[in-house]
Amino acid sequence: MASQDSVMIHTDQVLVEEKSSARILVLNRPKQLNALSYPMISRLLELFLAYEADPNVNLIILKGNGRAFCAGGDVAAVVHDIRKANWKSGAQFFSKEFILNYVMATYTKPQVSILNGIVMGGGNGVTMHGRFRVATETSVFAMPETALGLFPDVGASYFLSRLPGFFGEYVGLTGARLDGAEMLACGLATHFVPATKLSLLEEALYKVDSSDPAIISAIIDCYSQKPKLKDLSAYKRLDVIDRCFSRKTVEDILSALERESMDKADDWINNTIWSLKKASPTSLKISLRSIREGRIQGVGQCLTREFRMVCHVMEGKLSKDFFEGCRAILLDKDRNPKWEPARLELISEGMVEQYFSRMDDEEWDDLKLPSRSNFVLPGHAIAKL
């Protein structure tokens, strides 16, 4: 695999290849669909920080080993940690993960992520903040957290809220899956390259020897296609999505959808309603508010706020839905979580508000974002602050 002038550095879970001034990082837990473990996140952060300081590195390529890009954060391990110790050990995981997301969002060198296979949850956190996201015909995107009693985190309140219209609310609340063509259409992906051309693209990128995004973009363009949206694509329903998901509350969104389905029932609307009904009501409410706040915040503020929210979720004082969701989906796999509170109308604005407040714990701090003031950030990173 390695050519003569490249060096392979083996660690367990993140493989590193060096090709002239490009560094290829490969997520390598194929059996777990490359779910991000704490060691992986730590290693990625370490590598990103080192490459930023290394004048020999111009470009980072991120990809996954096997049929998935990344199924998300290793939530089962987090739950295990919390059971063994306390919520703070779970929160440590997110702290490291969010810091990695922030470094990627404000990175001085281009990151090209090759989204072959599924890319979900935390997997989006390590890709969507980067400069280039290459989808393929095998890509499957989702932020499925509301079905798990969590909320779209890893800076999703930043990148989902900036999708066209109210598509971000739709994707974030329902956990809808998108294919590569849809990812490109809505802007989650910057390019679409057929999987068969990926190795040629990578070869070309090894030779770039430049950090200039315009040059890199032009190279990816050479291998890109304009895929056709499938007939039943959600992205073709943007008018309905805008009408319904722009509503003020989750309850209003649901009743708007129900009105639409009465006018003209179809599978897509029914599935959408069904996804919302099966998700954790608390998750839906805090997710909607998170996306709405994220729309008017910078990426750092988004991650800081999401960290507060995730701490409250991990602490389990306000609701235990996350643990119930993990039990039902990941551990017992009965797919029948018992949410508490069980209905939207039982969750007041005040209860939602608590998720956004500082933890009531003297020894616990807000997320400490690393200082980026010593770097000359590229324009697209500055725009995210």
Added chain:
Amino acid sequence: MSSESPTDRASRRTRILSNHLTTSDLQVGGNSLQSNICLSYSPPELHEKIEFEVRKMRELLDVHNLRDRDWLFGLMMQSKLFNPQEKGGKVFVMPDFNHTKEQQREMTMKRIEYLLERGVFDGWLTTRGPETEMRKFAFMETLGIFDQSLAIKIGVHFFLWGGAIQFFGTKRHHDKWLRDTETYRIKGCFAMTELGHGSNVRGIETVATYDPKTDEFVITTPCESAQKYWIGGAANHATHTVVFSQLNINGRNQGVHAFIVQLRDFDGNICPNIRIADCGHKIGLNGVDNGRIWFDNVRIPRENLLNSVADVTPDGQYKSAIQDPDQRFAAFLAPLTSGRVTISLSAIYSAQIGLAIAIRYALSRRAFSFVPNEPEVLLLDYPSHQRRLLPLVAKTYAMTCAGNYLKKMYVKRTPESNKTIHVVSSGFKAVLTWHNMRTLQECREACGGQGLKTENQVGHLKGEYDVQSTFEGDNNVLMQQVSKALLGEFIAAKKKNKPFKGLGLEYMNEHWPVIPSQLTSDILRSSNFQITALRLRERDLLNRFAAEMSQHQSNGVNKEYAFALGYQLAEDLGRAFSDRIIFETFLNDEGTVSTGPMKDAVGKLRSLYALTCMEEDAAFLRYGYLSTEKAAAVRAEVAKLCSELRPHALGLVSSFGVPSAFLSPIAFNWIDSNAWSSSSA
């Protein structure tokens, strides 16, 4: 060229070549080298520290319906109707001011239809109570942050037309019009002002005559000066209007009354016997279709009289519970205070936009060096720039708190509090809108040439907001009304030898306060000293004003003319009253903040507000409340406070909570937004 000697030519060529070489060197070097030679935008977020929690500070300022506001911001940002434009990697929403006034008006109407469809106006007229009213205020403030035309157009329809139906009308009007107004099935406007009469509503010349034979009123514009003027919504869209008119019954004038008249049919055709003309292009607010209306004996059913205060029976009898026409007129217009409340608030949000832009620019733009070859200095690190902008920030904070106080008082209004609301809203409307215009001008200048570009807001907003000192009562007239009311309190207390009560004048019952002989920094920053100084000024001006009025009257000058002559003190007093209440509300809100960095910052702002009031008003020196030495101490303390607030500048303007999309390119990466690659537009 021909006159150039060979050596000149050679040296010129060398110069050009070496320029090429340096340029290509730069390109090879990439980012790190470029930053040493070219200016690069350094975002304030990365080098400024924010010591308090912005979220908490925003809550102190916005207080209520924060989620509703954020939702509405999002609704506007996510729709193409709000003209999103990418500049320097960020998206900004702003009306397209290259549009003609006709296009701007159509866009305003389309935006209203979009907001209507999303449920923004649900319950605006069909539900009542403080909660609905506060939500409406929050939405009006948020809409005005996008575009003043949009807010005004909605305000005219809901608050003026809708408010007239609600407050001047009775059940038959409510049942017939409110729901249709809320859903925009009908579009309302408010025809009060005439070419010949503005602030003096009682002088209007339109006439309504009752015809008992047909059970109708006949509305007439008797002369050109009676044409209705500046009627927002009339030129293009309104289907109905409330007309203010003298009521003529059996040849007797019963004073000004309000009637409903249909202007257009549902296809938009102007109704018979009505003529409408455009007010033309304006210096701002071109998204509002201001028009002029003439009524040529328009017949309307008797039921179209808004009869909450007075009615006419089918046989032409005039009935009113209030006999005195003065009182009747006052009772009639009292509910219209909401206009002054909304204007005061929108003035503050406009000042917030201006300051957020100018301060953010001053935190990223450099000019000149203190030491040769050293980096140039950030604009906001110049004490002069701090002095220009930071006292305006302090005032805007104080006035935001004052606006919240006014809102609360308005939504909890009772018949007893109407007078206080009238006086306070008059004073605030004048002081806050003047503050906004001054702030925008200072911000425009503080942004230099960039302030002149429409896309950068600060300059353009001056045109949009200039009208605020005129509509809903000319500011100077309002200030005189405040002073008149204060004089009324003064005379009542002195004549009946009763203590002052209300309008915060209770302190007048105490002894005259004394300003300490030494003004140390601690004293200058104590709220005790500050309130004493502000009360001393108000009290003394009120005494002087009362003395002047009584002097005039003992010289045989009539009351109204005496007021006209006393304009100097009247205006000073109106300002002194408003400043004092603003200070009190700010101090009160400061008291709700728990100890910590946020309270420290608010305390400094409060001191800066009070001391700037003292520094700027010549009355403190003119009447000797402060000696020249003490005035100098105040001035020195203002400069000191500015330098202490400098590190908080970014946090203070971020707490205004205006999303970046509603600011302007110059507040962010102004180098990228002006780059050649983004210059196609």
